Amino acid sequence: MLKVSYKNVYPVGPRSCYDESKRAGEAFIKAYELQHQMRTKIVRIFNTAGPRIRYGPEFGRVVPNFIHQAIHDEDIIVFGDGSQTRSFIYVVDEIEGILKMVHKDEAIGNVINLGNNKEYTILELANIIKDLTNSNSKIIFNPLPIDDPVRRCPDIQKAKEILNWEPTTSLRDGLKKTIAWFKDNERKS
Ligand code: UDP
Numbered sequence: 001m002l003k004v005s006y007k008n009v010y011p012v013g014p015r016s017c018y019d020e021s022k023r024a025g026e027a028f029i030k031a032y033e034l035q036h037q038m039r040t041k042i043v044r045i046f047n048t049a050g051p052r053i054r055y056g057p058e059f060g061r062v063v064p065n066f067i068h069q070a071i072h073d074e075d076i077i078v079f080g081d082g083s084q085t086r087s088f089i090y091v092v093d094e095i096e097g098i099l100k101m102v103h104k105d106e107a108i109g110n111v112i113n114l115g116n117n118k119e120y121t122i123l124e125l126a127n128i129i130k131d132l133t134n135s136n137s138k139i140i141f142n143p144l145p146i147d148d149p150v151r152r153c154p155d156i157q158k159a160k161e162i163l164n165w166e167p168t169t170s171l172r173d174g175l176k177k178t179i180a181w182f183k184d185n186e187r188k189s
Pocket of ligand 1: 047060061062063065066077078079080084086122144145148149152
């Protein structure tokens with residue numbers, strides 16, 4: 001019997017096309033599994049950052065935004081009061097998790113969260129990036145977007161048990177590498 005395991009569903013919010021596209025993707029995969037007896041595995045990727053992350057107004061992710069603002073001594077713009085939390089995984093850890101998923105037969109039929117379970121507030125993130133870039137930026141506060149989740153932190157117990165995987169790169173170490181890439185990349189362009 002299928003187990004129901006989701007709690008928060010809001011299909012008509014401003015960000016819902018993103019959320020719903022992920023859920024629809026999982027539903028299609030399960031439909032293929034059932035209909036065509038396919039072997040499937042589903043990974044749920046959480047906030048990932050590292051070198052080569054895309055920066056720009058059309059992307060709007062917090063890590064590249066803050067790094068760009070900090071290295072140019074521009075205001076670092078925190079949405080809301082910055083007390084909302086996220087958990088950031090370094091891209092190399094994420095890819096190692098995905099590769100383990102690909103190669104482990106025990107993962108067949110499973111849905112596995114791959115992310116970091118170390119939680120930081122967005123204000124903490126802003127201060128860490130300011131510190132690592134030795135920036136003179138001011139931290140300022142803009143209104144919180146509608147439907148911005150208050151908290152996001154994956155439960156990675158299944159990944160630990162089934163894949164024998166967990167992230168090993170600290171937020172600061174991952175950010176240092178990402179900042180170095182940003183500085184180098186912006187100098188070349
Ligand atoms: N955020 C922010 N300033 C920015 C971009 C994002 O304070 O320039 C906040 C955003 O409101 C959210 C968090 O940072 O609370 C993470 O945003 P992102 O879009 O990177 O990831 P998601 O919200 O999809 O987890």
